[in-house]
Amino acid sequence: MSMELGIGTKLSRCETCSIRHQAVCGALTGPELARLNQIAKPRKVAAGQTIMSDEDPATFLANVVSGVVKLSKTLPDGRQQVIGLLFSPDFLGRVFNETNPYFAEAAVDSEICSFPRKQFEALLDEFPGLEHRLLEHTLSELDSAREWMVLLGRKTAQEKVASFLLLLANRSLITGCHHIQPGEEASFELPLSRNDIADYLGLTVETVSRQITRLKSANVINLVDNRHFTVPDLDRLRDIAG
Amino acid sequence: MSMELGIGTKLSRCETCSIRHQAVCGALTGPELARLNQIAKPRKVAAGQTIMSDEDPATFLANVVSGVVKLSKTLPDGRQQVIGLLFSPDFLGRVFNETNPYFAEAAVDSEICSFPRKQFEALLDEFPGLEHRLLEHTLSELDSAREWMVLLGRKTAQEKVASFLLLLANRSLITGCHHIQPGEEASFELPLSRNDIADYLGLTVETVSRQITRLKSANVINLVDNRHFTVPDLDRLRDIAG
DNA sequence: CGACATGTTGAACCTCATCAACCGACGTGG
DNA sequence: CCACGTCGGTTGATGAGGTTCAACATGTCG
Numbered sequence: 001m002s003m004e005l006g007i008g009t010k011l012s013r014c015e016t017c018s019i020r021h022q023a024v025c026g027a028l029t030g031p032e033l034a035r036l037n038q039i040a041k042p043r044k045v046a047a048g049q050t051i052m053s054d055e056d057p058a059t060f061l062a063n064v065v066s067g068v069v070k071l072s073k074t075l076p077d078g079r080q081q082v083i084g085l086l087f088s089p090d091f092l093g094r095v096f097n098e099t100n101p102y103f104a105e106a107a108v109d110s111e112i113c114s115f116p117r118k119q120f121e122a123l124l125d126e127f128p129g130l131e132h133r134l135l136e137h138t139l140s141e142l143d144s145a146r147e148w149m150v151l152l153g154r155k156t157a158q159e160k161v162a163s164f165l166l167l168l169a170n171r172s173l174i175t176g177c178h179h180i181q182p183g184e185e186a187s188f189e190l191p192l193s194r195n196d197i198a199d200y201l202g203l204t205v206e207t208v209s210r211q212i213t214r215l216k217s218a219n220v221i222n223l224v225d226n227r228h229f230t231v232p233d234l235d236r237l238r239d240i241a242g
Numbered sequence: 243m244s245m246e247l248g249i250g251t252k253l254s255r256c257e258t259c260s261i262r263h264q265a266v267c268g269a270l271t272g273p274e275l276a277r278l279n280q281i282a283k284p285r286k287v288a289a290g291q292t293i294m295s296d297e298d299p300a301t302f303l304a305n306v307v308s309g310v311v312k313l314s315k316t317l318p319d320g321r322q323q324v325i326g327l328l329f330s331p332d333f334l335g336r337v338f339n340e341t342n343p344y345f346a347e348a349a350v351d352s353e354i355c356s357f358p359r360k361q362f363e364a365l366l367d368e369f370p371g372l373e374h375r376l377l378e379h380t381l382s383e384l385d386s387a388r389e390w391m392v393l394l395g396r397k398t399a400q401e402k403v404a405s406f407l408l409l410l411a412n413r414s415l416i417t418g419c420h421h422i423q424p425g426e427e428a429s430f431e432l433p434l435s436r437n438d439i440a441d442y443l444g445l446t447v448e449t450v451s452r453q454i455t456r457l458k459s460a461n462v463i464n465l466v467d468n469r470h471f472t473v474p475d476l477d478r479l480r481d482i483a484g
Numbered sequence: 485c486g487a488c489a490t491g492t493t494g495a496a497c498c499t500c501a502t503c504a505a506c507c508g509a510c511g512t513g514g
Numbered sequence: 515c516c517a518c519g520t521c522g523g524t525t526g527a528t529g530a531g532g533t534t535c536a537a538c539a540t541g542t543c544g
Contacts, residue, residue, distance in 0.1 A: 488543085502528080
């Protein structure tokens with residue numbers, strides 16, 4: 001049985017999970033982790049597939065195991081705003097609430113590990129360490145959201161695009177565990193279409209496109225293709241991002 | 243001793259606190275509440291006074307007991323963004339972090355009840371119920387922040403101003419426990435200067451001023467003075483807010 | 485090959501920012 | 515007591531940054 005523990009027994013899925021220590025699950029060990037394992041259901045999600053929708057009841061929560069998840073909200077008349085990107089050890093969904101607070105879809109091919117909401121909440125109640133991890137995670141999401149509010153409210157198109165590229169660079173460096181040698185150009189992937197980038201930055205596709213070509217002309221970035229770019233000098237990008 | 247309990251003893255400050263059940267403290271009773279009471283320090287803050295600054299180390303946290311607290315962030319070149327308003331039972335400050343994530347100042351004369359951060363964190367660790375309350379609070383702050391991102395990124399000046407007035411109306415109705423009779427005009431207070439409103443909405447003072455007079459001309463709102471307005475028909479305001 | 489999606493580029497337009505003047509309220513000092 | 519400066523708010527004229535609309539390029543898939 002994969003949920004038994006002890007020398008010689010088979011390891012459970014949670015125990016061998018690649019993000020075990022980074023994600024909220026990191027709070028649990030032994031029999032506690034086994035309990036989580038019982039309700040965890042891994043799932044592959046292809047790029048473009050929706051994971052959860054606002055309007056829908058919040059039936060499950062999830063960890064992002066790999067890939068990128070795009071969170072968005074839409075105004076009645078169709079205007080859209082991307083309100084966040086979730087990367088590898090991030091947590092997805094809304095605990096203690098009956099409806100999802102946003103629309104979530106896979107930006108690139110991704111893997112998530114989902115939990116039925118009610119059962120996960122029961123575990124939160126039972127294991128304060130788990131709830132603590134979730135709190136820490138929520139707090140840092142709140143910090144990021146507020147940082148983004150400054151961008152949306154006060155930055156120019158140029159600064160917005162630069163900030164976005166910088167964000168990707170930072171996240172890629174973390175999750176990829178990639179160390180750049182001085183002088184080495186780091187290469188990054190754009191997990192979003194121009195349209196989604198625009199919706200993330202509160203701009204239009206055209207403006208995003210123009211600003212990207214402008215950064216390219218200024219040799220701040222190089223485009224290897226529409227979805228990959230390199231940054232010769234991160235500090236210069238940082239300056240422009242403000 | 244005010245921290246002892248039992249029939250006939252004097253009630254502690256926390257026990258008689260007006261927001262005791264609404265704030266995070268609501269999780270505690272009896273000896274637990276007494277522990278919180280030991281580290282709680284109430285404080286009056288005059289309008290305009292700063293409460294905490296980013297850059298400063300996060301030495302304390304607080305509950306907003308009365309009044310309104312303005313949270314903001316400033317770009318190196320001085321551009322400012324108000325990233326949130328805190329009302330009566332809201333929680334102020336950043337647990338588990340060495341520096342404050344924002345600049346906080348009293349928007350109007352306010353009272354807060356502060357706790358040394360380290361000691362409060364120790365209580366969180368000791369009383370899971372307290373941490374749970376804080377999590378719930380943080381989650382709903384995150385929801386609001388994301389809602390505001392839609393406003394900042396996608397709404398027009400007109401919609402922004404209308405949304406802001408609507409927000410005030412909603413918060414006033416909650417905290418004031420005020421029930422509007424059908425046909426009765428509800429009256430609200432603007433806790434922010436035009437300048438701060440602009441910084442909250444990602445606009446300039448001039449645009450805010452123009453949009454307010456526009457709403458006034460359309461009879462959506464009435465200004466009794468610069469800091470007070472009434473709304474004859476909240477649904478109309480809601481329509482304009484989008 | 486044509487249909488479609490995604491991205492870039494150009495031109496015209498418009499919303500909102502900028503700059504400046506003005507107004508009323510308030511406090512201070514001659 | 516009134517002139518004066520200051521502060522918060524409004525209003526007007528002008529202009530720039532970003533949107534809108536449209537054309538075009540490129541790549542992909544039936």
